[in-house]
Amino acid sequence: MASAPPPRRSVVTSGDVELAVFSEGDPADPTVLLVHGFPDTHRLWDGVAERLVGDHHVVRYDVRGAGASSAPRKTAAYRTELLAEDLFAVADAVSPNRPVHLVAHDWGSIQAWAAVTAPRAKSRIASFTSISGPHLDHVGQWVRRRLSHPTPANLIKVVTQLNHSWYIAAFHIPVLPGLAWRTVLGPRWRHLLRLVEGIEATPAPTIGADAARGVRLYRANMLTRHPEPSPVEIPVQVVIPTKDRFVTPELAEDLEHWIPRLWRRRVAAGHWVPLSHPAVVARVVDEFVDHTSGAPMTRGLQRGRAGVPFTNQLVVITGAGKGIGRATALAFAATGAEVVVADVDIESARRTAAEIGPAGYAYQVDVSDAEAMSRFAHDVAAEHGVPDVVVNNAGIGMAGPFLATTDRDWRRVTDINLLGVVNGCREFGALMADAGEGGYIVNVASAAAYTPSRSLSAYAASKAAVLALSDCLRAEFAGHGIGISAICPGIVATDITNTTTFAGADDVEQQRLRHRASKAYARRGFTPDRVAEEVLRAVRRRIPVLPVTPEAKLARFGSRFAPGLMRRLARIF
Template structure:
């Protein structure tokens, strides 16, 4: 796990100057030089301060080094455009690496134009001995882009042409930067002084730009002029033996994920990791990025791959392989069938239930990829501890199925306050607890996820005998709609599943309000026989749950009667209310 942020010493990072043939580079380092070195390379129009948040989170375990690239911040700025060629920028990177870690290769993490120039270094012959790993964020190899574009234009399928057109639309500013005089002038006088506000409005990022922003950006325009046309006209991509992790922000306004599709041709040791963020990931999501960097560096240094890395490995199996699924109420019924369904598709499954023996039986049926846990979903503190334990032991879940629930039937006037409290605690607050605890962990991880909440056709099918149960499940359906609208910002999908009459054990434990013990038993037996005659099994619901996660479906009515009732609730609510008077 990434280290907690640590406060820097009052004097700040150690500063030194590293000179090359034509520039002096301002280099800033912190942490123990005996630790593995992570070298951070910023892009346009930033300085080394871009990495403040990430450096804080890594400095406890690593020697963290940053530098202002040529033309930016405290480094000197060549006047000739040719001095901003990527091969010269790559030599700057090697010069810094040699100065700060002469005896061991460095782990490079780079963003935007920092990543573009780092690709030039990673694909150079020297990289084999000087670069241990490379994490690229929003900055592809220019020669890879050239080849990527050519391959799609020479095979002009609709999908290929859409990819090229989409990337060209994202790259509109490149043409503007080739205009004479105006781009540099605009950055010095208009854009630069307002850059912090622009980032807040457009990217939702709080940042205080360097006081040199206007001059830095004016110099940085030369990066585009010195490299773009040449690489597009004569791309010459080279392979690399360096392990490469490409971090793909899902909301990047400038670089599309499609640009990373062909990298296996040149990078045999490749990982692609998505992060739910915009272009300026180091500013907006330093915690999530630090975790990704540490996962990768530790693996390259000999540690096993985390589940997230296993998922991201190029060429990995499809489906739910290397994904972690948490299912509550998984000892029996729909929960048990759902755990089996995800495991059959390659997932590791946390089988949680208030009955630990039932959870153990389900886990034993699945095998070593299932882990039984005891949890009472109505206990908020217990769910919090459960979520933290799962994350510590297995990593952040990819899918959480809030399935645990209880049944209750009977007249409203016979339903006591205690009955209402119990069904609310389990059916509604149990789902609330799961959404809150696991949703927070997924959002912090930054890699998205999916939450499934088991509601019921009773949520939209009024019945005179299901007031408490229907109210609790209607609340779950409404909760799911509300949470979905919020969680979409974190890339987390939310599905509400509404089964109808399904043959599960819930009928054996349903509370029939206003009935004595003998009558309770008789009514449970009657309900169980009726549900069994219906013949709709839990495994069919489980298949719908897996399909909903695959497709991101917001609401799933499972059985035929559930689909019919949902139609009726939308288009014939008056008829549904009249029928409710007859169904008891």
């Protein structure tokens, strides 16, 4: 397979600065203009550009003072208004007849904000995707708003951002920052990226000199007065790397005061997300360019536009035909979510979906069948997109003495209660991780997971495994921005008792025991909709383990602080 041709190189003059410009793709396609930050060059965008170039005219350039572009000597030449003029000069040269779609990172984004708030922006810029580079005027207003209402939460936000911005003060020290970049930091930048960000990248050979000059960006712009931000009339997408060491997610607050058409997209990545997650960046840019060019919003854009939790989000729930699953599906739908209702019984799934209306989608799936769950997950992604929330709820009951529980009983309860959860976490967790925008998984366990009982050995073991699995996945998936909750209900009035297997009982005894258990659960009076409310609360607040009913909470306390008592009680119940 032949390698892609190298970018076409040209020179654009802006005032007394010559800018090295690199173009790829067909100029007849929509032009995407990529602007790098400090201390990078246009090579920051290599991975993003190669993924965009098939459908877009992709243009990059070295900003003044970096790479192959010329470098002014005076600090004042690095003011954002001059950098914005550079941006317009490049846009005019590469796309004179159509506005460009602007994408910028770090200081590239800071200077891009100066461009999109300029009078020319509406005719020259079709959309703006900002990554890890806030509007300096907005930052000033953001700080003033929080200091004028000095609540503990506001003060913590300001102090946290100041701690993240420690380097700004360091860059104002005379001589030393430039010397450090030329002699220590620049030659070791590749190693530092690997150590701090976990990124393998080859910096430009000019990195030391570029960064030494780039320090002037901070000196020219950071300690000046910043008025209230000007309104932005073009569509803006703010990409928020949730693990950014320099720009906290809170700096994206308040933007709707000045930007009517605003989307926020969270990505589970660090500051140099164009290097670490080029496929994710290319996808969110492609979606935004398509939408601002007339295409419908994707699931990710709908999520980024919504201001109410779960509105326009996609929720997948297994075992949603009845009981807790059905109640949870209706609860999510009531918040404005779209719900995939999955159940082994397709008719019950259809009834739940019909109650939801057009935002409910019925699917039949056996959670214990790994291949079926794989097909189900991919069908959901193809038809509806990657889910925001997955609730692994499907399960069965199993009771009776251990010695009466057969190998077949153990396999059935393990296949559904444990491996069904495993299959859901694996298939949908992989989709969420690949998408790079986080997500949430709820695993419905039980108070039996931490409440020993002489009559629930198989059921309790399967639910204890779900609880342990959730704890392990919470640690593993945190790096992908995926949260995990384990929900532990106690006695809830559902029809699980009508399908519970009682080990060692014949058919007549099975029916008698099921009828007795159903009556007891009904008298308890704790309904599935109350569990559903707790599921939504767990997702909103990212609660790791949530006992639901009073007896579940009491048992959780006992398991932690009085385990001996719990073991004695297990001999009775």
